[in-house]
Amino acid sequence: MNVDEFVKVFGERFPEAEIVVSENKQPHPKKRIWIQVDRSIFKDAMKFIKELDPMAQFSIIIGMDAGDKLEAKYHMELFWEEGESLSVIIGTSAPKDDPKLPTVTDVFPSSLPYEREIQEFLGLFFEGIPDPRRLFLPDDFPEGIYPLRLDETGIKPEMVKNAGHPYKIKKEGSK
Amino acid sequence: MKVPPTLSTVLSNLFKKPATNPFPNTEPVPTPEGFRGKLVYDVDKCVGCRLCVMVCPAGVIEYVPEVRKVTFWLGRCVFCQQCADVCPVNAIKMSDEFLLATYDKYDDNLRWFKEDEIAELKRKLEEQKKAKEAAKKEGSK
Ligand code: SF4
Ligand code: SF4
Numbered sequence: 001m002n003v004d005e006f007v008k009v010f011g012e013r014f015p016e017a018e019i020v021v022s023e024n025k026q027p028h029p030k031k032r033i034w035i036q037v038d039r040s041i042f043k044d045a046m047k048f049i050k051e052l053d054p055m056a057q058f059s060i061i062i063g064m065d066a067g068d069k070l071e072a073k074y075h076m077e078l079f080w081e082e083g084e085s086l087s088v089i090i091g092t093s094a095p096k097d098d099p100k101l102p103t104v105t106d107v108f109p110s111s112l113p114y115e116r117e118i119q120e121f122l123g124l125f126f127e128g129i130p131d132p133r134r135l136f137l138p139d140d141f142p143e144g145i146y147p148l149r150l151d152e153t154g155i156k157p158e159m160v161k162n163a164g165h166p167y168k169i170k171k172e173g174s175k
Numbered sequence: 176m177k178v179p180p181t182l183s184t185v186l187s188n189l190f191k192k193p194a195t196n197p198f199p200n201t202e203p204v205p206t207p208e209g210f211r212g213k214l215v216y217d218v219d220k221c222v223g224c225r226l227c228v229m230v231c232p233a234g235v236i237e238y239v240p241e242v243r244k245v246t247f248w249l250g251r252c253v254f255c256q257q258c259a260d261v262c263p264v265n266a267i268k269m270s271d272e273f274l275l276a277t278y279d280k281y282d283d284n285l286r287w288f289k290e291d292e293i294a295e296l297k298r299k300l301e302e303q304k305k306a307k308e309a310a311k312k313e314g315s316k
Contacts, residue, residue: 165234
């Protein structure tokens, strides 16, 4: 399946999805398919991709604080066994007052560490996640603070430590 | 007993010279050309453009606005050479020096343009300013 075929098949199944194909020419020509869907059909879209290519390679989830909503983009490589693979980035979002997305761990099991990471760093939660424990943050890190948030639930200024330049600080023992 | 496959290599290596450099009894392995060692700062050349402060990824450099120069604490330097590359007047260079261990993280060897030098330059600038003003007064009389 090539880019145009994928766009056609996906567009027919999900007419409400926004699909954009980008192309970078140099140094490595590659087309990428960018899909934006509402979170209500997001899970179905992921299932559909898995049906299209059961061998799909799930790469990563990238979460982002986009003002009043939280965005998540899921990167996948499809049909890599057929030679040149298809790069698909499917994005969805959740409002900040209801920061929930369906988990896709039952479709792509390898998405679990990314979902755990996004839960603790961005405060975007995945409904039905089989293992909601923290992954990277220390256990004594305060609850309700999400380091990648740009709003008031992000890192507080007093949590930021700077080891200081000797010209700026005059500590005991410094010459 | 099975003969280990490495046996012949081990035996032949036993009769070779050790391939080591017994520093500090010898000179260290020579540095190649373009080696990035301790950086050297030339205060007189510096025009205070602050470009080096902007590119430094490690917070080594602080701007000193009163004298329009910069001050370095190399305890944090990652030897990336970006400051030397960006400096428009070549006031920063990377040297060959790499034996930089100290007992104190604020050791003099890890600083360029320290507080006392800053104070001295400040004094000098003020004197110059006074001299200029005095000359002006003389001229207007
Ligand atoms: S070499 Fe790199 S880390 Fe060191 S002072 Fe220059 S810019 Fe900063
Ligand atoms: S880039 Fe060079 S001239 Fe500019 S402030 Fe740094 S050392 Fe001085």
